[in-house]
Structure formats: structure tokens, C-alpha cells
Amino acid sequence: MIQERANLTKAQQQWLRWQRLLRAQRPGDLFFRGITLLFVLIVLGLVVGTAWILVSNSLPTIRRFGLSFLTNKAFDPVHDTYGVLPAIAGTLITSAFALIFAVPLGLGAAIFLVDFCPRPLRLVLAFLIDLLAAIPSVIYGLWGFLVLAPWLHNYGEPWLQQHLGFLPLFQGQPEGVGYLGAGIVLTMMILPLIISVSREVMLVTPVAQREALLALGATRWEVIRHAVLPFARVGILGGVILALGRALGETMAVTMIIGNQANEPSFSLFTPGYTLASVIANQFGEATPGLFLSAIIEAGLILFIITLMTNILARWLIASLQRQAQGSRGGRP
Amino acid sequence: MEQAIAEQLRSGAPPRAGTALSIEQLNAWYGRKQALFDINLTVPPLSVTALIGPSGCGKSTLVRCLNRLHETIPGARVEGRVLANGLDIYGRGIRPMNVRRHIGMVFQQPNPLPTRSIFENVAIGPRLNLGLRGARLRELVERSLRQAALWEEVKDRLHSPAISLSGGQQQRLCIARALALEPEVLLMDEPCSALDPISTLQVEELITYLKRQYTIVVVTHNMQQAARIADRTAFFLHGHLIEEGETQQLFTHPRKKETEDYISGRFG
Numbered sequence: 180m181i182q183e184r185a186n187l188t189k190a191q192q193q194w195l196r197w198q199r200l201l202r203a204q205r206p207g208d209l210f211f212r213g214i215t216l217l218f219v220l221i222v223l224g225l226v227v228g229t230a231w232i233l234v235s236n237s238l239p240t241i242r243r244f245g246l247s248f249l250t251n252k253a254f255d256p257v258h259d260t261y262g263v264l265p266a267i268a269g270t271l272i273t274s275a276f277a278l279i280f281a282v283p284l285g286l287g288a289a290i291f292l293v294d295f296c297p298r299p300l301r302l303v304l305a306f307l308i309d310l311l312a313a314i315p316s317v318i319y320g321l322w323g324f325l326v327l328a329p330w331l332h333n334y335g336e337p338w339l340q341q342h343l344g345f346l347p348l349f350q351g352q353p354e355g356v357g358y359l360g361a362g363i364v365l366t367m368m369i370l371p372l373i374i375s376v377s378r379e380v381m382l383v384t385p386v387a388q389r390e391a392l393l394a395l396g397a398t399r400w401e402v403i404r405h406a407v408l409p410f411a412r413v414g415i416l417g418g419v420i421l422a423l424g425r426a427l428g429e430t431m432a433v434t435m436i437i438g439n440q441a442n443e444p445s446f447s448l449f450t451p452g453y454t455l456a457s458v459i460a461n462q463f464g465e466a467t468p469g470l471f472l473s474a475i476i477e478a479g480l481i482l483f484i485i486t487l488m489t490n491i492l493a494r495w496l497i498a499s500l501q502r503q504a505q506g507s508r509g510g511r512p
Numbered sequence: 513m514e515q516a517i518a519e520q521l522r523s524g525a526p527p528r529a530g531t532a533l534s535i536e537q538l539n540a541w542y543g544r545k546q547a548l549f550d551i552n553l554t555v556p557p558l559s560v561t562a563l564i565g566p567s568g569c570g571k572s573t574l575v576r577c578l579n580r581l582h583e584t585i586p587g588a589r590v591e592g593r594v595l596a597n598g599l600d601i602y603g604r605g606i607r608p609m610n611v612r613r614h615i616g617m618v619f620q621q622p623n624p625l626p627t628r629s630i631f632e633n634v635a636i637g638p639r640l641n642l643g644l645r646g647a648r649l650r651e652l653v654e655r656s657l658r659q660a661a662l663w664e665e666v667k668d669r670l671h672s673p674a675i676s677l678s679g680g681q682q683q684r685l686c687i688a689r690a691l692a693l694e695p696e697v698l699l700m701d702e703p704c705s706a707l708d709p710i711s712t713l714q715v716e717e718l719i720t721y722l723k724r725q726y727t728i729v730v731v732t733h734n735m736q737q738a739a740r741i742a743d744r745t746a747f748f749l750h751g752h753l754i755e756e757g758e759t760q761q762l763f764t765h766p767r768k769k770e771t772e773d774y775i776s777g778r779f780g
Contacts, residue, residue, distance in 0.1 A: 396613025
């Protein structure tokens with residue numbers, strides 16, 4: 180080796196050295212890549228593992244009931260027959276209700292906080308809103324059960340029925356507990372999430388975009404409408420998806436106010452019902468191994484699938500929005 | 513460019529009297545830091561006035577005071593008067609929105625609205641302020657794009673996204689956007705500093721052509737550019753207006769030593 184090296188001309192030696200320099204593997208990068216890859220694999224493993232456990236443990240009911248599990252109304256341990264149609268309906272109804280009210284409210288509040296609120300008040304309000312997000316869900320549940328439900332039973336629902344009773348939404352017996360109460364509680368719970376995410380993304384709108392509109396004589400609202408919202412919409416959508424995820428899976432608060440009855444799904448918001456999460460919370464304590472336990476786990480599996488599908492839909496939506504505004508962030512290509 | 517001018521002449525836009533600006537005892541602050549000190553400056557109608565000076569001398573701040581954009585920055589403050597055709601734009605009952613609608617502005621970085629098409633970018637001002645739509649709006653958009661010498665390049669793709677244009681085209685788009693409101697005054701804050709030499713030349717030609725119809729104030733850190741396009745030039749240093757006069761005279765026979773030092777490249 181040494182012999183060979185000595186035979187090389189100086190220029191050749193320099194060339195080899197140069198090659199070695201540029202080809203040298205940097206251990207830092209290798210290490211870093213390994214570590215981050217490991218973390219990703221752990222997360223991936225958790226997701227796959229969760230799915231696997233859900234599927235394998237709900238095999239008894241999947242085998243026994245097949246698709247009828249989705250369409251059967253009764254969740255009946257006494258006769259050992261199970262179905263989660265009311266719970267699926269309840270989950271979707273209460274989450275949709277919450278989104279319909281929380282998105283406009285939250286966006287409005289965020290716009291106020293970013294553009295109209297007097298400066299000193301801004302931080303105080305933002306802090307209070309974040310605090311709202313930190314309240315444990317059982318507290319929301321208690322409030323819903325002890326304050327909201329009686330009020331709805333005595334005043335809210337009768338009033339709605341009297342004035343809007345022609346809508347199928349407000350027909351039936353006012354009970355206090357039910358979709359309406361759960362929807363309201365969920366709205367309150369996801370509102371702070373939507374406000375803070377929207378506020379954060381609207382705050383980072385480039386000044387150049389705002390000034391482009393200002394310089395055209397735009398009003399404050401027009402600046403928001405044409406500069407801030409187009410810029411922030413992807414982020415806002417992300418916040419809404421987070422909120423939807425929370426609404427779909429929220430357990431404690433909803434269980435306390437939804438009524439927990441496997442009623443026929445109906446258009447009436449007054450109907451006491453179930454959500455997938457509240458079925459699990461309610462029945463888990465009494466579950467006996469066998470079909471009963473398997474049914475509960477399959478309810479979890481369905482919730483898992485619903486959440487997964489909304490997330491995929493959301494990713495797709497966000498990606499298509501981003502494609503529309505590709506590379507738009509700095510205002511230059 | 514020649515073609516654009518010929519087109520403009522043929523379109524027979526009526527000659528305008530133009531609007532004069534008169535800046536009186538203007539002071540401006542960012543928070544507690546004062547950026548402009550007792551500025552007095554007159555901008556004649558239908559002319560190009562260049563504001564030159566080193567970075568941080570206050571020239572951009574001044575131009576942002578002329579359409580009341582300065583005060584939109586948190587903590588920013590202005591004192592003094594700016595008369596546009598004799599009316600103080602900082603006077604009682606004047607709405608900043610209306611000022612900005614009549615005194616247009618082009619920024620240093622081209623800032624088209626990224627999610628909107630070329631057409632929409634020009635149409636947005638007239639849509640918001642004049643409520644124009646349909647054929648009249650299309651006509652105005654075309655005229656503005658022609659005035660900005662961009663029409664020929666974009667007429668076949670008016671509905672592609674504005675960010676698909678090159679930097680120079682984007683800047684001319686922003687000029688067209690400002691022109692679509694038919695402003696009295698056009699303020700330009702270093703309109704060429706983000707552009708390549710060819711685009712710069714195009715924008716400069718555009719400026720000399722536009723002054724037939726608009727009073728133009730242009731901020732530039734490029735002295736050659738000021739010499740090429742401006743009728744009058746004002747030199748700023750540390751927030752003070754040092755010297756102002758006809759461009760030719762200011763560059764050949766500056767009265768103040770600071771001006772001479774600056775234009776001969778001894779600092780800044």
C-alpha cells in the first residue's frame with residue numbers, strides 16, 4: 180500500500196485526497212437520520228398496533244354480525260345482540276352541529292382579535308380563550324348536565340319548538356339531554372381551538388399582502404376578505420380539522436349530556452342518543468368477555484376509521500388548496 | 513413601450529390638470545423613534561419627483577405618509593400637513609381609505625394577490641371601490657394593463673395565477689392594479705429594486721410615460737435612476753430633507769456639502 184502510494188505522482192495523490200474529501204461520509208448526518216427514522220417508526224408502529232389490536236379484538240362481533248353491526252339499532256347485552264347505528268348517527272350529528280356553529284363563531288372572534296381588538300385587550304382575550312381550551316372536559320360535562328340540560332328542558336327547547344317547531348329539527352319531546360345539548364357543549368369545547376389556530380395563522384399574513392389591499396383604498400373588512408383569509412385559509416382549515424377530530428372523539432362531556440339511549444336516529448335534535456365514544460364509556464364498566472367486549476371494541480374501531488377518513492379527506496382538501504396557491508407565501512415565485 | 517404610448521394617445525384619454533402635493537412641517541415616528549423631521553416639500557403636478565438618500569434616511573417613510581399608510585403600522589404616528597390640491601389629507605373628517613383610493617402606491621417587492629388571477633388582480637380595486645363589473649370592468653382592466661405595458665404579454669392568459677408571472681411582470685401588474693383606480697398621484701417605493709436591468713428599464717420608461725397623466729413620487733436608492741427619470745429630486749439624510757431641486761441642477765451643482773458627498777459616492 181505504502182509502496183503503491185509512493186509510486187503515485189504528487190498530482191495523483193492530491194487527486195485522491197480531493198476525492199476522499201468530497202466523498203467523506205459525515206457521521207453526524209447518518210446518526211441524525213437514524214434517530215429521526217426510529218422516531219417515525221415508533222409512531223407508525225403505535226398507529227398500526229392500535230389498528231391491529233382494535234381489529235383482532237373485535238373479530239368475534241365482526242364474524243357474528245358483519246355489516247349488520249353498522250345498521251342494527253340495539254346495543255343489547257341482555258340478548259347478546261349488538262349494533263351501533265344510533266351511536267354512529269349521534270357522533271356525526273353532534274360533531275356536525277358543533278362545526279356548523281363553532282367555525283363561523285371562531286373565525287369571527289379570531290378576526291376581531293387580529294384586526295379590530297384594541298391592543299391592550301388583545302393579549303388578555305387571547306389568554307382567556309386559551310384558558311377555555313384548558314378546562315378539563317369533565318367540567319364541561321358537569322356544566323352541561325347540571326346547568327345546560329335543565330335550562331334546555333325548561334326554556335330552550337320549548338322556546339325553539341314554539342318558534343321553529345315546523346322544522347323537523349325541533350320536533351319531539353324536550354328532554355334537556357340529547358343531541359342539542361351535546362352539540363352545544365361540543366361547540367364550546369372546540370371554539371377555543373378554532374379561535375387560537377385561526378388567530379395564529381392570520382397573524383402571520385405578510386404585511387405586503389395587507390398593504391397591497393390598503394393601498395387600493397380597501398376597508399378593514401376588505402383587507403381581511405381579500406388578503407388575510409386567502410392567505411390563512413389552509414391553516415384555518417387545519418384548525419377546523421383538529422377541532423373536528425376532537426369533537427368526534429370527545430367522550431366525557433358528551434357522555435354526561437347526550438342521554439345515552441339507543442334511540443332510532445332521527446332529525447330531531449331533542450332526541451337523547453349515543454355517540455361511539457359514549458357507548459364505550461358507558462358500557463365498558465359492565466363488559467363481560469365475549470361478544471359484549473368485542474362489540475365495545477368494534478365501536479372503537481369504527482370511531483378510529485371515521486377519524487382516519489376525516490383526516491384523509493382533510494389532507495386532500497388542504498393539498499388541493501395549497502396546489503391552488505402554490506408558492507404563494509412570499510408573493511413571489 | 514412605443515406601441516403602448518401610441519395606443520394611449522389613440523385612446524384619447526383627456527389631458528388631466530394633475531394634482532400637486534405640498535408637504536408642510538411633516539414629522540413621523542415609529543413608536544418613540546422619530547423618522548422624519550420637519551419636512552417641507554412641494555411636488556408639482558404631472559411630474560416625476562425622486563426621493564433619494566441612503567438606507568434609513570426616511571424616504572420610504574415619507575412616501576408612506578403621502579397616502580396615510582404609515583399610520584397603519586402599530587405605534588407609528590404622523591404630525592404635520594400634506595396638501596393634495598390644497599386639501600390637507602390629515603385634516604378633520606378625511607378618511608384614510610379614501611385618500612389611499614385616490615393616491616395609488618406601488619411597493620418595493622411586487623405584491624400581487626397570490627391566489628388571484630392576473631385579471632382579478634387588476635380588477636380588485638375597481639370592483640371594491642367603483643362597483644364595476646362586466647364589460648366596463650373588462651375594458652378598464654385592459655386599459656390599465658395597456659397603460660402598464662403588460663397587455664401584450666398577458667392578454668392570452670388573463671386567468672392564470674398572478675404569481676405565474678416573472679418579477680418584472682408582477683411589478684407592472686401591480687402598477688396596472690394601481691392605475692385601474694385612476695389615481696391622482698402614483699407613489700412608488702423603490703419600484704425597481706427587486707427587478708433585473710431589463711425589467712427596470714421597462715418600468716422606468718413606463719414612469720416617464722405615465723407622468724403625462726399622473727403626478728409621480730418615486731423613492732429610489734439608485735441615483736442614476738433618479739437622474740434618468742425624475743424632473744425634480746429631493747435628497748434625504750437621517751430623516752431630514754437636505755436639499756431639493758431640479759434633478760439636473762441637484763446632480764451637477766448641489767448646494768449642500770452632504771448632497772455632494774452622497775452623489776459623488778463618498779458615503780451611503
